[in-house]
Amino acid sequence: MSVKRIAPATPVVSDLTVATHFGLLGIGPMMLAIGAGVPGGGAWPAANRALLIPFVLPRTATAYKIHVGNGGTVSGNLDAGIYSAAGALLVSIGSTANAGTNVYQSLDIADTQLTGGTLYYVALVFDNATATPLRSQTNARVLAGLGVREKATSFPLPDPLTGTAVPTSNYVPGLFVELRSL
């Protein structure tokens, strides 16, 4: 009897995600571990302030979407992207209207290959402090100890981005990156 071999289809959904509040990668496990994994809506801490969250992938993969959790109020524009550890902007969505309350706003970024075992930062910035994206709160020094960074006057996301500072607010936005590695 012959066995028909079926080639795997190109995945249409991610097989890797990096989330800021849950999951296996990035700071998600630590946020869960300290009990800060359930986000709620909260006003963006300051207009044009970018927040950067570190992550490392276990294998090389292609990032293709960033999803930003919106709360009950959407306002103005946002920008989201991915930086190298040296501050080079690898990909971003550019200035985009913040839209859709109480849903994850899906941002279709250009496919970007990220190398396994290499440090990257996913970045988010709003041009206002009215929008209330999903966020978790924990001590700002705890966030510093997770490698979270911030940078003022960074809308839209600049290239390069350097001179970041430790967080001054107890705020981690709820977002996740979708990737394909297969």
Place this chain on the structure above:
Amino acid sequence: MTIDPAAVMPYFAPMHHPANGIAPLTTASGGAAWPSANLALYFPFRIGSPMLVTRLWFAGNGTGNADVGIFDMTSGTKLVSTGAIANSAALVLTDVTDMLLLPGFYWCGMSLSSTSQIIAAAPAIGTLRAQGVCQEASAHPLPATATPITIAYAYLPLFGVSTIAADL
């Protein structure tokens, strides 16, 4: 080859990392007094890929001097440490001689010369004992060889390793 991401993250705190260290199982983190002057606390962690230790850090919130170090879990030998570093209300980062940790099991230890504050949580003591957290009295600065015993305090300080020479 699969890589252990925790070994490459810019900051690593064994006490906040359920996959590679321990899970604190508490939300409260704020300034809290060190349990006893010159007490050292040891937190076990493991890494599945090589980790380059470039800096050691703690989340300060008071006075006195801290010492943060890494110990081999098998022998108790201190591999690298900061020596006495002043506590302050900030994330206190100290450059150390780069140390490449190979995959394996280690202790991350810290001692404080006083009972001043650093950023800490206070999980149930059984939570810490069950996950292998230990202590050692009269251990500031950190000794050349750790002699850990079961922890007697419900105290979870925030300190750890940085794998990058400078921040973004």
